[in-house]
Amino acid sequence: MIALAQVIVQQAKSAETKRALELAAVATGGSYYSTFKGRSVEAALDEIGGELHSQYMLSYSPSRSDDGNDFGYHQISVTLASEKAPGKKISCRPGYYIPAPSN
Numbered sequence: 001m002i003a004l005a006q007v008i009v010q011q012a013k014s015a016e017t018k019r020a021l022e023l024a025a026v027a028t029g030g031s032y033y034s035t036f037k038g039r040s041v042e043a044a045l046d047e048i049g050g051e052l053h054s055q056y057m058l059s060y061s062p063s064r065s066d067d068g069n070d071f072g073y074h075q076i077s078v079t080l081a082s083e084k085a086p087g088k089k090i091s092c093r094p095g096y097y098i099p100a101p102s103n
Helices: 002-011 017-027 041-052
Strands: 072-075 095-098
16 A cells, blocks of 8 residues: 555646645545644644544455456445434545556
8 A cells, every 4th residue: 555655646746746745644544634834733633632532443354356356456435324423534545456466
């Protein structure tokens, strides 16, 4: 996944390179907290701490396809039933990449 994030950041247009850290955070399922424009590091740490105390982690192992050709990018989609989780949000990476074996 780190390789995919590097490719995304490297291929971003020059106007987007100012947001390279933000793009890398989103590509890996993380969050980006800017401390510019009056926002302090303490405020960002408080927000991170609040999220850490109220989060759950889900994991899975994808099944292999019958033909064994699972290489490439695979999108991840996670949703909540809005009526059962009002005010909740999901943070996850958009997908993962399986490299082809090197011969």
